[in-house]
Structures are given as C-alpha cells and as structure tokens.
Amino acid sequence: MSRLLTIKDLWIEGRSDEQWNPIINGASLHLDKGEVLGLIGESGAGKSTLGLAAMGFVRDGVRISKGSVDFDGVDLTKASADKKRKLLGSRIAYVAQSAAASFNPAHRLIDQHVEAPVQHGIRSRAESEADGIELYAKLRLPDPEHIGFRYPHQVSGGQLQRAMTAMAMACRPDLIIFDEPTTALDVTTQIEVLAAIREIVDQFGTAAIYITHDLAVVAQMADRIKVLLKGDEVEEADTRTMLTAPTEDYTKSLWAVRSFERPKKPAVPADQTPLVSIRNVSAAYGTAKVLDDVSFDIHPGRTVAVVGESGSGKSTTARCITGLLPPIAGSIEFDGNPLAPDYRKRSKDQLRQVQMIYQMADTALNPRMSIGQIIARPVQFYMGLSGKALRARVDDLLEQIELPSDQYYHRLPSELSGGQKQRIGIARALAAEPRMIICDEVTSALDQLVAEGILRLLARLQDELGLAYMFITHDLATVRAIADEVVVMQQGKVVEAGPKDDMFKPPHHPYTDLLLSSVPEMDPDWLTELLKERGVDNIGDAATAKM
Amino acid sequence: MSALLWIAAGLVGMFAVAWAGRWAGQKATGNAPRFRDMPLAVAFGYVAAVVALVGVLIGYVNAYSADPAIANKYFFLWVAVNGLVIFGIAGWLFRLLGRSVGSAATRKLFRQMPLTASFGILVIILYAILAIFAGVIAPYGQSEILGAANVIPGGNPAVGGDPAYPLGTDQIGRDILSRLIYGAQNTVGIAFVTTLIAFVLGGTFGFIAALVGGWVDQLLSRMVDVLMAIPSLIFSLLLMTIASVWADGEKGLLTLYMILIIAVIDSTRVFRLARAVGSGIVVMDYIEAARLRGEGIRWIMFREILPNATAPLLAEFGLRFCFVFLTIASLSFLGVGIQPPLADWGTMVRDLAPFINFAAFAPLVATAPLMAAGAIALLTVAVNFVVDWMLHKSSGLKE
Numbered sequence: 001m002s003r004l005l006t007i008k009d010l011w012i013e014g015r016s017d018e019q020w021n022p023i024i025n026g027a028s029l030h031l032d033k034g035e036v037l038g039l040i041g042e043s044g045a046g047k048s049t050l051g052l053a054a055m056g057f058v059r060d061g062v063r064i065s066k067g068s069v070d071f072d073g074v075d076l077t078k079a080s081a082d083k084k085r086k087l088l089g090s091r092i093a094y095v096a097q098s099a100a101a102s103f104n105p106a107h108r109l110i111d112q113h114v115e116a117p118v119q120h121g122i123r124s125r126a127e128s129e130a131d132g133i134e135l136y137a138k139l140r141l142p143d144p145e146h147i148g149f150r151y152p153h154q155v156s157g158g159q160l161q162r163a164m165t166a167m168a169m170a171c172r173p174d175l176i177i178f179d180e181p182t183t184a185l186d187v188t189t190q191i192e193v194l195a196a197i198r199e200i201v202d203q204f205g206t207a208a209i210y211i212t213h214d215l216a217v218v219a220q221m222a223d224r225i226k227v228l229l230k231g232d233e234v235e236e237a238d239t240r241t242m243l244t245a246p247t248e249d250y251t252k253s254l255w256a257v258r259s260f261e262r263p264k265k266p267a268v269p270a271d272q273t274p275l276v277s278i279r280n281v282s283a284a285y286g287t288a289k290v291l292d293d294v295s296f297d298i299h300p301g302r303t304v305a306v307v308g309e310s311g312s313g314k315s316t317t318a319r320c321i322t323g324l325l326p327p328i329a330g331s332i333e334f335d336g337n338p339l340a341p342d343y344r345k346r347s348k349d350q351l352r353q354v355q356m357i358y359q360m361a362d363t364a365l366n367p368r369m370s371i372g373q374i375i376a377r378p379v380q381f382y383m384g385l386s387g388k389a390l391r392a393r394v395d396d397l398l399e400q401i402e403l404p405s406d407q408y409y410h411r412l413p414s415e416l417s418g419g420q421k422q423r424i425g426i427a428r429a430l431a432a433e434p435r436m437i438i439c440d441e442v443t444s445a446l447d448q449l450v451a452e453g454i455l456r457l458l459a460r461l462q463d464e465l466g467l468a469y470m471f472i473t474h475d476l477a478t479v480r481a482i483a484d485e486v487v488v489m490q491q492g493k494v495v496e497a498g499p500k501d502d503m504f505k506p507p508h509h510p511y512t513d514l515l516l517s518s519v520p521e522m523d524p525d526w527l528t529e530l531l532k533e534r535g536v537d538n539i540g541d542a543a544t545a546k547m
Numbered sequence: 548m549s550a551l552l553w554i555a556a557g558l559v560g561m562f563a564v565a566w567a568g569r570w571a572g573q574k575a576t577g578n579a580p581r582f583r584d585m586p587l588a589v590a591f592g593y594v595a596a597v598v599a600l601v602g603v604l605i606g607y608v609n610a611y612s613a614d615p616a617i618a619n620k621y622f623f624l625w626v627a628v629n630g631l632v633i634f635g636i637a638g639w640l641f642r643l644l645g646r647s648v649g650s651a652a653t654r655k656l657f658r659q660m661p662l663t664a665s666f667g668i669l670v671i672i673l674y675a676i677l678a679i680f681a682g683v684i685a686p687y688g689q690s691e692i693l694g695a696a697n698v699i700p701g702g703n704p705a706v707g708g709d710p711a712y713p714l715g716t717d718q719i720g721r722d723i724l725s726r727l728i729y730g731a732q733n734t735v736g737i738a739f740v741t742t743l744i745a746f747v748l749g750g751t752f753g754f755i756a757a758l759v760g761g762w763v764d765q766l767l768s769r770m771v772d773v774l775m776a777i778p779s780l781i782f783s784l785l786l787m788t789i790a791s792v793w794a795d796g797e798k799g800l801l802t803l804y805m806i807l808i809i810a811v812i813d814s815t816r817v818f819r820l821a822r823a824v825g826s827g828i829v830v831m832d833y834i835e836a837a838r839l840r841g842e843g844i845r846w847i848m849f850r851e852i853l854p855n856a857t858a859p860l861l862a863e864f865g866l867r868f869c870f871v872f873l874t875i876a877s878l879s880f881l882g883v884g885i886q887p888p889l890a891d892w893g894t895m896v897r898d899l900a901p902f903i904n905f906a907a908f909a910p911l912v913a914t915a916p917l918m919a920a921g922a923i924a925l926l927t928v929a930v931n932f933v934v935d936w937m938l939h940k941s942s943g944l945k946e
Contacts, residue, residue: 018659080580080583080584081583081584082584322839323839324835324838324839343838343839343841346841348841351839351840351841355839356835356836356839358832358836360832363831363832363833364831364832364833364836365833366833366851366854366855367855368854368855368857369850369854377840378840381840381841381842382840428836432840
C-alpha cells in the first residue's frame, strides 16, 4: 500500500475576541490508499476542522499557522488556488453532515451529480449521467434510473445522504472525507447509509476519513481510529485494539459512557391513579392523520420512554399532552381529571404541572435573556416571588442543576456549552415545580459524555422530587439507561408498550425488533453480521423487508 | 471617434500595467499567495483605483490654478476632497478620544469601531447638539430679515461676501447659517418623531400579525398591501392637501398632520419587516415555552420577540429615518411640508435652487442651495454608517 495523505504537525488557529486561538495543536496523521481512518471526539474537539484541513481548506476566520498537508506529493497548505481546484472534487471529495442542507434545492440530483466530472473534464455529461445511475444502483437507491431526476426535497433523508455519497464518488476520488454523515439520521436509516458507504468504499478502494462522535458507528467503518480532545491528539490505534484495549483515560471514559443504568423500580400498584393518562388519542395536521388511537399511562415518579423513528408521532403525542395540538379524538387526563384539549383553555396551575425540555437548547432559550432572567420568569409567573426571595429561589435551582449561581446568573445562553444550555432548560422546567416533565430528545444533540451527565442529573432530580418523565428518544441506549416503561411507536400507532425489561427481551413486535437490532454496537463485526442476517442484497429495503 | 479610441487604448494600457504589476509582484515576493492567486481582474481593479486617485489629485491641484476659469471648474472637487479629509481626521480624532476616556466598556467599543462608524457618531452628536441648542448657537433668528439680501457665502467682501454672515444670506436677507441650524431642529426633530411613531405602529402590528396569525394577520397584511399599492409620495401629497384644508391655516396643526400621515405611510414598510422577522422568531422553542407557560401577548411581544428583532429593526430605523427625512424635505420643497417662515432644509433648497445655474462660473454663489442639500446628505450618510456598524456588530455576536 502506498501513502496517500500525510499531515505533519498541523497547527490551526481561529480568530475570536481580537486574537488567534488554537483549534488544532500539532496534529499528525497518515492515510494509505484504500484505508479508512475514523476521527472521533466530542464537539469542539476539532474533528471537522482537521477533516477540512485534509483538503487544504479552512473556514473563514481560521488559518493554518504551521505544518503541512501532503496529498500524493502536493503540499495543500502551499498549493496555489488553481492547483487545489484541480484536486478538490476530482481526487478529494467531501460528504457533509446534513445532505438536505448541502444539496442545492433548486437543481435536480443528477444535475448536481454530473457537475464535478464535467467541470473537471473527466467525463462528458451523457457518460456522467449513465455513471450516476450506475452509482445510484450500487448504493441501492430505489428506482436508480429515475431518482436522479427528482429534486432534493422529493427524496428522504437517508436516500439524500446516499445520493451525496454517490456524488462524492462521481469522479472516483482517491480520498473522501465523511463529516458525520449519519448523525442526523434515524437508527434504521443509518444502517442503510453505513452499509452503502462501506460497500462503495471497499469496491473502489477509496481511502476515507470518517468523522463522527458515535463510537459504535466508527467501529463499523474504520480500519484505524484516532481520538481527539480539544485540538490535541489523545491516541491512535487499529480499530480492534482501540476497542478492546484503550490506553488513555479519556478514551476509556468515552468507552464507559454506555454503562449508565438506573436501578429497577418496584412495579406500579394496580390501584394507583396515573398522573397522565392518554386515552385513545388521534391527531392530525390538516387532513394528514399523524396519531391513530394512542393510549398509555404515565405514573408519578416514573419514566416512560417513547421510542420510534422520525415521523412516528412521538413529538406529536407530546404536543397533544401540552395542548399545542388539540386531538381530533380521545382525551387526556391529568391526575384523574380531564385536561382541556387546547392549552389556552387550561388554568395556570394545569399549565404549571406539565413542563417541557426541548431537543435544541439553542432555540429553547431566549438568546437575549440572561440565565438568571430565564429561570426567574416561571418562578415569578407562577409563584409570584420577587426581589430577594426570587433571587434565592433561582440560586437554589442553579445549584440543583450543578451550575454555581455567582458564575452563571448574569451570562447569556450563547456563553454556555451545549450541555450547560440543556441544564438551564431543565432548571426552567423545574422552576415551575411541575409534576411531570416532557423531555423531547433532550440528549440527542449532545456528546455522549455530556449526555450521560444530563441523564444522571434527570435521574437524581426524579429521585429527589418524585417527577414523572415522558422521555421521547430514538436512542435505545438512552432508553436502557433511564426508562421504567417503554412505548414503541410507528406511523402514529403504539406497536408495543410495557416495562423496560420486557421490551429488551424477546419476543418482540417485528418493528421493535428492527429498532433494537439497528442500534450500532461496539463490536466491529456487528454491521457485517447484521447485514448477513438481514440479507445483504437488500440493504436499502432492509427496513421494509423486515416489517 | 478619437475619444472612443483613447478610452480603448487607456483600458488596454491599464490591463497591461495590471498584468505587469502582478508579474512583478510575484517575482519580488517569491510567489507569495497574495500575488500568485490574484485574478487579473483584481489587479486591474488596483490599477483603476490608482488612475482614479491620480485624476482626483490633478483636479485638486487645478483648483488652486490662478486662472479663475480653471479653478472654478474644480471648485466642488476641491470642497469634496477637503471635506472628506477633514471629516476623516475629525472621525479619527473622535475615535482616539473615545479610546482614551470613558469606562472600560466604551473604550473597548471605540477600539473595535471602524472609522466610518466613529465619523457617523460624531456627525449625529453634532447635529443633535445643533438641534437642541439651536436658539443659543444660531447668530440670528430663523425668520429674522436682515439688511442685505443675496450675500455671497465665504465672508470675503471682495467677491460680495460679508464677515457678519459667514454663509451668506438668502434672497430676502435671512442669515443662511442661522437657518441651517434651526433647520436641524425642525427637520431632524420632526423626522425623528415621525420615524418613532412609524416604528411603534408598524412594529406592534407586525408582531401581532406574526404572533396571532390567522385572520388577524390576513386583515392587517391586506390593509398594509392597500396602503402600499399607492405611490407613497403622491399619496402623502394627496393627504397633505386634504390636511391643509382641515388645518385651516393653523401651521402647528398642519405639521402634526404631516407627522401622522408620513408615520402611517411609512409604518407599512416597518410592518412588513416586523412581521417577517417576527414570524421567524415565533417558531422558536422559547416562544412555545412562553406560550405553554401561559404568558400573555404583551410579554411575548415585548420581552421574547422584540429583543431578538432589534438588530434588523434598528437597521431599518436608520434607513427609514433617512427616507422620512427626505420625504419631509421633498414635501417642503413642493410647498406642503414645513411651512415658512420656519427654517427647513427642503424649503431652503427650493428657495435657493435657481442659484445652481451659477455653478460653472461663480461656484460660491451656487453653494447657497447646496449647503442645505449637503446637510441632508451628510446626516443620511452618517446615520447609515452607524447603522451598518451596529448591524455588523449584532450579527457578529450571534456567531
């Protein structure tokens, strides 16, 4: 094998607050032809910056201060713009995290696909189109002959991600950089994309850098893994060695995250009134029915996890409970009393009892209010506290979420990290002194270590305050960690419900089985075996075939 | 024909110089990326800039020519260059001052401020001082008719000036300097109040439309559409004609009507913006959280939406202020705005407009109407500089 890419002692800096701050501190890596390197680390570790630098590219306001990026004999840090233009797209390609945001919505897929080969003069337009169809077929996109003539919004997220991989392959590059290509996808869709990427990379002998924060994913894809922490290299080793015998403490802590699990709670007494009872609820957006006869109970002090892929109606159920979307049929009872379908018709006290924590802490906190103001408002609004009593209560709440008040009270949300913002969201919910909190994918935008911290915090608060949680998630590891009961939803229906232990033990409903088996495991052979089991020939249709 | 040839030859020559310059730069710096990756068009741009600069310099030198025919030709270029340099230095000194006095926060603010913004702030402060203390600063009253009419600006008795009236007097012998200062009070003050009313109206209804949606949004938006369908200057002229009948010669009342008419017409533009910005904000989770908390519409509008909409609204405020200002000046120019004998820049331009014909041979005479126009232009530019800077700052904060 010959050497394709060598990064030597690369230093990258970003400009903020009138000075250059380090982003990457002397990273080195090498990649042979046909080899796949996994880059992992939490957000802010510099994975994406390093991935882009491997193409000799830095974002605006960022510069390479030292070091070299040698791609097949060309130093990309010093190469002229013309020279780089010839390499990028044709010999080095890039697959971004969000295909939906990266495709131009105004052009058909195939028009965007042929652009690079035609521009670089590798193939004529007709040849490129034929080749595109062939690649679509290889990536097991449905109806490869015609899918290219659709616009990006007419294709699903998983298919779009595969189309983007096909586009990256259009010039048969030597190197592809995958920047979190499956992070935004459901587990069931993720499998399709992972399998497609792996197959095509194998087939064409393409080298790849695979950037992700999901260890189980990288274990399936990479030959070697490199761990980054705040711009510093932690360690690098073969995938198998790395998984079985990590040497550094930080790596070990990453590996250990998935071990958090709450002790089992005693069964709910048969005569206990459920805190929230959802009775035969159906709901629709306009004429499109999204919830169909959904019923389940949430008991005080317990966590009900609602799982399912996107579009299964999890969040809609939450919107029905909070009253944002009045159901077209059925009712919701709180503590034995029916709740008005529309939140505007509910009393202030009823509103106080059910609080929400959102997935994106960025959009859930008003960016122009200080942390103190955000948390103080519900206290002031519901409890009528003011002055010193209000401040004392806010300090209490900040202490409960483990953020010292003197440091955080006056800060703005933009000055906090993702995990801290999510904690503020929790504090705002707690400030209302609710009996139930709806957690809508609260950990899915966070790194594993940070997410675990949030889960532990939620668990502790439940023990201390006796809160009930409705926990919406598509991540089964989270379910395993925190749930008491599980409700599996698919296409607006509840397909299976019961205590957690029953859910993780067979026999399952086929859909539950599909969900469970789609969660990547740390075993590097997991994907291979799973595909063998499901029948490799229909990766794309694996999900539907299994139904 | 030969002129065209000259232009073509000049362009070709400039391209040649650009190419040679870039080549020389590459050789001299050992192929630094700055010269290596420079497109020819950019190199041409540098050459063109140099040519333009040389042209201005030649004109500036010509303004000092002993021959009045040549000097007069370049008089306004001379004024423009001097003005630019003086204002540039003033802005720079003002920024220097801001950097060395005041609290740590304002010092930091001034350190990061571009020259354009400090210039803009300086001009706005000057205008504000002039407007507030007009009665104290102005040497004469705004409607005071003095002895001499048509005194030339500049205060040089040899060419028909008078040191007592440094900017000259108008056709009926009122001091132009005093009228300019009072004009700041009348025009700027009225424009500011009008813009403020337009923003309160347009902003409030825009947010309500975004927040409530449904038929309320439809009703408000369609009403705004109807108002916007009529060309605004003609519409305000029409309404002012009606208002002048209602006011029945009462000048104060007419001014009040004018403020309200312009405010309502301009609030439609603010409404559009507020509604667009607002509907981007109401879909945020923190608005949903506030709704679910049971907050009233006032809290959501003024505490949750408004702080997040200030950047675009502020930018629009600067722009809208200039438009309102120009509308008032145009209405006054047409005779239905601020009524004589109150000094107003638009009226001043109209009254002195015929003098512009003297520009070619007696530039000092022609400056009379241009001073009021210049005052309008200067404030417009200054406000826009400050608004640009604020926008830049607030978008930088979001990253």
